[in-house]
Amino acid sequence: MSDPSLLATRAWPFEEAARVADRLQKTGKTTALFETGYGPSGLPHIGTFGEVARTTWVRRAFAAATGLPSRLLAFSDDMDGLRKVPDNVPNREMLAEYLGKPLTKVPDPFGTHDSFGAHNNARLRAFLDGFGFEYEFASSTDYYQSGRFDAALLRMLEVHDQVRDAVRPTLGPDRRATYSPFLPIHPRTGIVMQVPVDEARPESGTIIWTDPASGERFETPVTGGQVKAQWKADWAMRWFALGVDYEMSGKDLIDSVKLSSAIVRILGAEPPVTFTYELFLDAEGQKISKSKGNGLTIEQWLDYAPPESLAWFMYASPGSAKRLHAKVIPRAVDDWLAGVEKLRAAAEPTNPAWHIHGGAAPATRPPTIGFATLLNLAGVANTDDPARLWAYIQKYYPAESPETDPVLDGLVRNACAYWRDWVAPERRFRPATPAEAEAMQELARLLREREPGFMALPPGPQRESAMQDAVYDAGRREPFAVPGKDGKIGVGRAWFSALYEVLLGKTEGPRFGGTIAVMGVAEACALIEQRLAAETAAA
Incomplete structure (x- = not known):
């Protein structure tokens, strides 16, 4: 149809x-x-x-x-x-x-x-x-x-x-003087000859040309593979x-x-x-060149992410230049996963996933955890071992395994490789300010206090949202509080940046409540306390 x-x-x-x-x-x-x-x-x-x-x-x-x-x-x-x-x-x-x-x-x-x-x-x-x-x-x-x-x-x-x-x-002047659309194949050497055509003979279907090395003239048909245009x-x-x-x-x-x-x-x-x-640019906005080696190869992308995520990256605005480097990969993966979920809900042809997947969502079960959250877990565990990441995942989703969810298993392996090569070498932890430390201690207290309520919720969006609420509640204090449009007190970006920079050594990431949900309340509180204790000891 x-x-x-x-x-x-x-x-x-x-x-x-x-x-x-x-x-x-x-x-x-x-x-x-x-x-x-x-x-x-x-x-x-x-x-x-x-x-x-x-x-x-x-x-x-x-x-x-x-x-x-x-x-x-x-x-x-x-x-x-x-x-x-x-x-x-x-x-x-x-x-x-x-x-x-x-x-x-x-x-x-x-x-x-x-x-x-x-x-x-x-x-x-x-x-x-x-x-x-x-x-x-x-x-x-x-x-x-x-x-x-x-x-x-x-x-x-x-x-x-x-x-x-x-x-x-x-x-240029030299080629202009000798140009012909036909390159004869030398009948003896088999070389594609870059020579002038002395004469074009449409009536016989041939060209006349001279071998510059020997001075010998040849008449060559343009048919049957005897010339190359x-x-x-x-x-x-x-x-x-x-x-x-x-x-x-x-x-x-x-x-x-x-x-x-x-x-x-x-x-x-x-x-x-x-x-x-448009052509691809590197992280600094320079044209990618194979001789410079300043680009990202397809083999590298596929080490770190599924091919569909590369397709997602390729889809948007092909007429505009794109910066193609490793740091675009996590967003491309999670945007692709979100696009597939939208495609499952409605086969909307404006959705890039519609084009990537031929108009219908893939039959495979969608992964339960996003790529950016997997990178956070790798950072918490300080590991590039897929088995250790699966140990965290199975605490939250006991029924999941590499065998039951091969899509997620692929993402786990991709995330471990990406964390090893691109996240771990750049991690830079900083100490918490007194205000940040106080807010993080409050977050640990709220998590422990609300843990029974969290566990009453099914694993998934509801539980993650409840944990994210705890993150917000801990940050509704000076200097992080900001007035909301509805008159309620909101939380500024500085609070979320502090969580990542102090606890994970990164500058940004997905909603922190999702990471807490997968790693568990006990592990999250231990992470907070260990980081703050390490800073106190260092001071």
Whole structure:
């Protein structure tokens, strides 16, 4: 069942889906082709995940709104020549002998596949499969050599001079003088030749070029995989040949998108709907660079959090720059969990979880404890051992176990790793002021006094709320008290900051009542008394 009204939904995947639907209406197509591109000279990374995930969300929105079929093509440009030897591979000396050859003609330095291109293609497919993406894989080498691009290449040959003249203004003086959209494959060496085309011959479907090393002239057909189109012309040729309807790309490719779109029009078609996403920044707001190593890898994120939390982070405002660093992870996890709970209550398509989970909440039972609270527990226990965190959890939820709640068990393991690498090294305890110490002693007294009432409540939100009330009541005193809008006395942020800075060595965290509920009243009171006693002894 489709729902065309969804195209008016104020969520960016539906806004993009509406653009795709308009394109299909104009072209008369009944199936939409979405594409993502991949350069297999490197390994899949966090940007690869983001591009495929975001394209998938637009595709799902398109299907839900129009009911029309669609395909997602993950296209590998594996016929590109090896430009340099990567730093992170074995047998680098061997690879240096194959510079300039198509990646599918370069031996695999890892020794596991027929070629370096095949190795990295396999890594890409395993990467995408690991996240459950639905896609069709496409190899540039296969498409060129099988003749799938022949008609488009012959068409580009017919308009060779127009394509050349469209690209030339974007090039430097040296390349401008020699540019052609075609790169011939040397018939003897197999190298993708970066040479001028002396003559384009549409009538015979060939180009004439000269080997600069030997001076020998060659006539090479543009069909059958005997040439490779230069990058921007290649992108346009692919859009034209396959009828691509939608493709995303990063801000760094804005000019390439414009030029490739102009080339598609020269070829005689309308370019696809395109979307430009912003690039990631590091914690200091600098552009992330693989050479600088100032970013967060996808492997690191998955050590610390579930993949759905990364999807949640990727979803919001793709047209705006995002700071991608470890400290965004806890919020992303808990926001994702909250989004799933909202999705369980109502399948609202403005909820990012709707897109991440395909319109329905996952069947697995939601975890009973949030990620930030697990980090607090790790701090209280001063441990990165999942078994010790489970010991706390099972005091509060006796029926829970890693076997009965695998989602929570995964979060426990993630939280332990995150606490070990990012929280523990930065913990800085400070002594309590006299006013803070007095309020914390009052909190311990209130917790003990109210413990029978707490235990009469079922584990969960009610008990946590009652414990949070005790936290508020202990803080309704100078210098923390603030007047509320209703005339009642409220509690200022300084009280909650004091709890975290004095008791946990952190600057912030989730509602403290939730942490008390899981660790237990006795342990919470002991923590307060131990910290205050340690300060007294130090003084």
